[in-house]
Each structure stands twice: as structure tokens, then as C-alpha cells.
Amino acid sequence: MSDAWEKLLTTRVQVRAALEDGSFDPQAEQPGAEDLLDFLESLAYLANQKHIDDEMSWVWFYAPAHALWTDLAPYVKRRRDNEAVDWMEIGRWLKRLDEIETKKTEEAKRRPGG
Numbered sequence: 717m718s719d720a721w722e723k724l725l726t727t728r729v730q731v732r733a734a735l736e737d738g739s740f741d742p743q744a745e746q747p748g749a750e751d752l753l754d755f756l757e758s759l760a761y762l763a764n765q766k767h768i769d770d771e772m773s774w775v776w777f778y779a780p781a782h783a784l785w786t787d788l789a790p791y792v793k794r795r796r797d798n799e800a801v802d803w804m805e806i807g808r809w810l811k812r813l814d815e816i817e818t819k820k821t822e823e824a825k826r827r828p829g830g
Contacts, residue, residue, distance in 0.1 A: 718776050718777075721755065721759075724752060728780065728784070730748055731746070731752060731784070731788075742790035742791040742794050746791060749788055749791055752784055752788075753784075753788065753806070756781055756785070756806050757804075757806055759777065760806045760808070760809035760810075763809050764805050764809055770813060773809070774813045774817065777813075778816070778817060781813075782813070
């Protein structure tokens with residue numbers, strides 16, 4: 717899965733640039749964003765079925781997946797409101813990874829110098 721994620725690097729960079737420069741229009745079709753969300757949905761489905769360990773998912777995918785999911789929320793909402801595409805697995809998966817992130821952050825604060 718990490719190989720597929722790396723192959724989407726160019727798409728991730730393009731979508732991130734569009735989000736940052738304001739040219740990303742959540743009301744328009746966004747094939748790059750859809751490719752990324754489809755990949756995350758597949759990954760989330762496997763993780764939700766316990767085929768991929770949450771700890772490993774957190775290490776490899778959490779930060780970029782969380783950022784994309786958050787930044788693409790208006791696009792996802794528009795698609796959910798108007799079409800049958802919903803990417804439902806991602807939210808459940810990221811909620812579990814958010815819990816790992818919180819736990820890791822709290823552990824780091826308890827360490828000397830943290």
C-alpha cells in the first residue's frame with residue numbers, strides 16, 4: 717500500500733498546491749482529489765476490516781491522510797450532497813488514528829524534556 721501511496725505523490729503535490737493557492741474549487745470535478753480519496757477509502761476499508769494494523773497506518777499514513785481529509789472536507793460534502801460517492805470508511809479509520817495520535821502526544825509530554 718505504501719508503494720501505491722508513493723505513486724500518488726505527484727497527485728498529492730498538485731492537490732496540495734491547489735488547496736494552498738486557492739485554485740481548488742470544491743464545486744468542480746477534481747479527478748486528482750478523487751484518486752486520493754479513493755486510495756484512502758481502500759486503505760481505510762482494509763484497516764477497518766483489520767487487514768492493516770492501526771499502529772502501522774498511523775506511522776505511514778496518518779499525517780498526510782488527516783490533512784487531506786480535513787482540507788478536502790468541502791469537496792467531500794459537496795459530493796455526498798449531490799452524488800452517490802461517500803468515502804464512509806475514511807472517517808471511521810481516521811477517528812481511530814486520531815486516538816493513537818492523542819495517545820502518542822500525551823506520552824511524549826510525559827517524557828523528560830517533553
